[in-house]
Amino acid sequence: MSREKYPRFPLFLSLCGREILIVGAGNIAVRRAGILLPFGCSIRMCAPEREDELKDPLRGWILDGKVRYESRRFEKDVLTGREFLVFAATDENETNAEIVQICRGKGILVNNASDASMCDFFFPSVLRDEEIVIGIAGDGSDHRKVKQIRKKIQDMLKGEKRPK
Ligand SMILES: C[C@@]1(CC(=O)O)C2=NC(=C\c3[nH]c(c(CCC(=O)O)c3CC(=O)O)Cc3[nH]c(c(CC(=O)O)c3CCC(=O)O)/C=C3\N/C(=C\2)[C@@H](CCC(=O)O)[C@]3(C)CC(=O)O)/[C@H]1CCC(=O)O
Numbered sequence: 001m002s003r004e005k006y007p008r009f010p011l012f013l014s015l016c017g018r019e020i021l022i023v024g025a026g027n028i029a030v031r032r033a034g035i036l037l038p039f040g041c042s043i044r045m046c047a048p049e050r051e052d053e054l055k056d057p058l059r060g061w062i063l064d065g066k067v068r069y070e071s072r073r074f075e076k077d078v079l080t081g082r083e084f085l086v087f088a089a090t091d092e093n094e095t096n097a098e099i100v101q102i103c104r105g106k107g108i109l110v111n112n113a114s115d116a117s118m119c120d121f122f123f124p125s126v127l128r129d130e131e132i133v134i135g136i137a138g139d140g141s142d143h144r145k146v147k148q149i150r151k152k153i154q155d156m157l158k159g160e161k162r163p164k
């Protein structure tokens, strides 16, 4: 069942040189960073883990200067006003909701990984094939279906490349 009255509009953004803040440094935060980095944005990440507690690939990105890491729990002043997009990806629902509320007050577009009803934009399933980028989004009711469709398109693209 659809959770929203209208479908989600696919918008393809230029992220080159833009600052993106990801709050949290767990599975979802790292997955998001890995997908976003090739699009040329500058990523800041904030979470309570000490830098030496973090694992690869995040640790490597930090050492390579691809991600700027702040070892602290989220507080209002983590936001500098320079953020183009913010991802609330902690495992604390209240913290994610607080981030959404503060960002909305500042007019910053925000995504809440733990609550589809609190997202200004949605993270699609992303496929890249040379000059083409494909983004797939569902209506929020079945994330696994989105993943399955991504896999089917991925196989189709691989098939096209196979020599006949
Ligand atoms: C597409 C993809 C992109 C990505 O994340 O990279 C993506 N979710 C993916 C997978 C996935 N997500 C979840 C599982 C666990 C298995 C299961 O559900 O049984 C799996 C499967 C897995 O990980 O294998 C759980 C989950 N997801 C959300 C919630 C909260 C909620 O629904 O309110 C919860 C419950 C959390 C909990 O209960 O704790 C919310 C969102 N997830 C979205 C995107 C946004 C638009 C969704 C859409 O288009 O439908 C949206 C709305 C917001 C956002 O985050 O932007 C990626 C597939 C990529 C790929 O494989 O290609």
Ligand SMILES: NC(=O)c1ccc[n+]([C@@H]2O[C@H](COP(=O)([O-])OP(=O)(O)OC[C@H]3O[C@@H](n4cnc5c(N)ncnc54)[C@H](O)[C@@H]3O)[C@@H](O)[C@H]2O)c1
Pocket (backbone or CB within 6 Å): 023, 024, 025, 026, 027, 028, 029, 046, 047, 048, 049, 072, 073, 074, 089, 090, 091, 092, 093, 095, 112, 113, 114
């Ligand atoms: N959108 C999706 O595709 C999807 C998929 C699965 C799970 N989820 C949801 O995403 C959220 C994160 O999941 P995960 O698997 O990455 O969790 P995780 O446990 O791997 O990571 C959570 C991270 O948040 C950090 N954190 C906790 N409190 C914080 C605070 N106050 N300030 C800053 N950082 C803080 C933790 O230190 C950790 O780095 C959960 O709410 C989960 O339900 C979303």
